Amino acid sequence: MRTQVCIIGGGPSGLLLSQLLHRKGIDSIVLERKTRDYVLGRIRAGILETGFVDLMREAGVGARMDAEGFTHTGTVIAYGEEEFGISFHDHTGKDVMVYGQTELTRDLYDARAAEGGNLVFNVDYVVIHDAKTDAPFVTYHVDGTEHRIDCDYIAGCDGFHGVSRQTIPTSVRREYEKVYPFGWLGVLSETPPVHDELIYSWSERGFALCSMRNANLSRYYIQCSLSDSPDDWSDGAFWSELKRRIPSRHADALVTGPSIEKSIAPLRSFVTEPMCWGRLFLCGDAAHIVPPTGAKGLNTAASDIHYLYHGLVQVYEDKDTAGLDAYSERALARIWKAERFSWSTTNLLHRYPDQSAFDLKMQRAEIDFLRSNDAAQKVFAQNYVGLPY
Template identity: 55%
Template sequence: MKTQVAIIGAGPSGLLLGQLLQKHGINNIIVERRSGEYVLSRIRAGVLEQGTVNLLREAGVSDRMDANGLPHDGFALAFGGRNVRIDLAGLTGGNNVMIYGQTEVTRDLMDARAKSGATTFYEASDVRIHNVDSKHPYVSFVENGETVHLECDYVAGCDGYHGISRQTIPDTIIKTFEREYPFGWLGIISETPPVSDELIYASHQRGFALCSMRSETRSRYYIQVPLDEKVEDWPDEKFWAELKARLPEETAAKMITGPSVEKSIAPLRSFVAEPMQYHRLFLVGDAAHIVPPTGAKGLNLAASDVHTLYQLMLKIYKEGRTDLIERYSDTCLRRVWKAERFSWWMTSAMHKFSDKDDFNSRMQRAELEYYTGSEAGMTVIAENYAGLPYEKLEP
C-alpha cells in the first residue's frame, strides 16, 4: 500500500491535516490505534483562536461551527473581588475566539473525511514507523490480524504524548523540557446556562476557578484541586459550593446549578520536545508539546503546527520545493514557546501555590494589577489569548 503522507493519529490535528491535504489532491492515509467512538469520547478544549477558526474554514469544515459556535469578543480576569474584562476585539483590531468543543471539531472532520473517501484505519495495533532517515519511509501496523506496510514520502506524527511518533526519534537527537504543577483541575459539565456570556478566569485565596461553556445551555466549570484528590470525593453539592466561594459575589449569586453530566480531574503540565522533526518524520500537536489549559492553547497550538506542515507539503507537492523541509521544527517552535510562555504566565498568576500569604502570592497580585492596569498590559494578554500570528516558513 502506498500514499504520499502517512498520518499517525486520527485526533483533530491528524484529521485537520488530512482534510487540508485532501482538498489539494495530496494523498494521505490516517492510522489510528483507537476506535472512532473512543476518539470522539475524549472531552477536551472548547476555545478556538482566530487562526484555528480561519484554518477550519479553509479546510471546508466550518458550517456547524459557524452556525452553532459562540464568538467571544472578550473574557474576564477575576481577582480581589472584581472582574476585569479583556476586550479581545478592541485590543487586537477585531480578533476574537470561538467557543466550540473539540469533540464537535473532531466530529466535523470525521464527517468530512468520510465524504471525501479518504482512507482511515481505526483500531490499528502494533503501529511502527520505519526508515524515516531515508527517501523511502514506511509505516507498519496490524489490521484485522494482518500486517500492513504503508509506503509513503513523509510521516506526520499526530498521535499525542503517549504515541509512537516521538519515541521513534533517537534519544541522542531529541531533548525534552518539562514542568509539572502541584495541582490539577476538577472539571464538570452541566446542562445549565452559563453564569456569564464570556469566560471568567478567577484567582482566589482558596484556589483558581474557571467559568466556561459549550453552548448557551451547557456549562463547563473548573476548580483547582490538589493532585491527590479523587472525583468521588467531590459530590455535585460540594463542587458548586466551592466554585461559588471562589467567584465574585455578584457572579456567584447569578449561578444556576444542576447535576453534572461529566466530571474528571486533569493534572497540569508544560512539555516541549525539540526538534519537532527527524528527517521525514514531523511531530504535530501533543506529540511534541503540552500546555496547561489555563491559556486555552492546546488544540490551537496543534492547529498552528498543522498549518505549518500543510504549507510545507504544498511547497513540496505543488512547487517541487524540498529546500524548506528542515525549517519545519524551528518555524513551529518559535510559536510553541510563545504559547508555552503565555500558558505558564496565566497558570503562575492565577493559581494558588501555597497556603501562606507570602512573597509569591503578593507577586501574583502585582502581576495581575500591573497587566490589567493599562491598555498596553491588557493588549499583551488579548493578543496572546486571541492567538499570535502563524509563523512563516519563509521570511
C-alpha cells in the same frame, strides 16, 4: 498500501491535516488506535484562535462552526470580589470562537467520510521505519494481522503517549518539562453559562474557571490537589467550592445541575526538540503540552498543522523542500511563545502550596497591573487570540 502522507493519530490535528491535504490533491492515510466513537467521546477544550478558525474554513469544514459557535470578544479576570474585562476585539481587532473540540472533530470525520478519506481504526503495534531515508514506511496490526504503508512523509499526530516522538532517538531529541503541583477538576453540566464571557478567577482557595460549550452546556473548573479523585467530589461539593472562588454576584446567578462528565487533569508544560527527524514530523501533543490556562493546547496543534501543511504543498506543487526543512524551527518559535503565555497565566491565577506572603503580594500586584495597564492588556489579548503564523 502506498500513500503520499501517512498520518498517525485520528484526532483533530491528524484529521485537519488530512482534510487540508485532500483539498490540494495530496493523498493520505490516517491511523487511529481507537474507534471514531471513542475519539468523539473525549471531552476537550473548545476555544479556537483566529488562525484555527481560518484553517477550518480553508479545509471546507467551517460551516457548522460558523453557524453554531460563539464569538467571544474578550474575557473576565476576577480576584476576590473584584473583576475586570479584557477586550480582545478592542486591543487586536480579533476575537476567539467557542466551539467544542468534540463537534469540531465530528465535522472533520464527516468531511473525510464524505470525500472517501482513508481512515483505519483500532490499529495496534504501530512502528515507524526508515524515517531518515527517502522511503519511510509504517507497519501496524488490525485484528492481529500486520499491514504496511509505504509513503513519502509521516505526520506524528498521536499525542504525548504515541509512538511518533519515541521514534526519534534520545541522542537526537531533548525534552523540557515543568510539572505543576495541582490539577483541574472539570465538570460538564447541561446548564446555561453563568456569564457571556469566560471568567478566570483567582481566589485564596485556588483558581476557578467558568466556561461554556453552548447556550445550555457549561464547563466549569476548580484547582484541586493531584491526590484528589473525581469520586472525592460530589456534585454538591463541587458547586459549593466553585461558588466560594468566584465573585458573589456570579455565585448567586450560577445555575447548577447534575454533572454529565467529571474529570481531573494534571497540569504540565512540555516541549520536545526537534519536531522532525528525517521524514517524520511531530504535531500537537506528540511534541508539546501546555497547561489549559489560556486555551493553547488545541491551538498550538493547529499552528503545527499550518506549517506542515504548507510545507507539504510546497513539496508536491513546487518540488521545494524549504518549508519542510524549516518546519521544526518555525513551529518551535511559535510554540515557545504559547508555552510562555500558558505558564505566565497559570502562575498569575493559581495558588501554589509553597507561596510566601511576599509571593502572594506579587501575584496580586501582577493582577492589579494587568487591570490598570492598557499595554499589558493588549499583550494578553494578542496572545489569547493567537500570535500570527
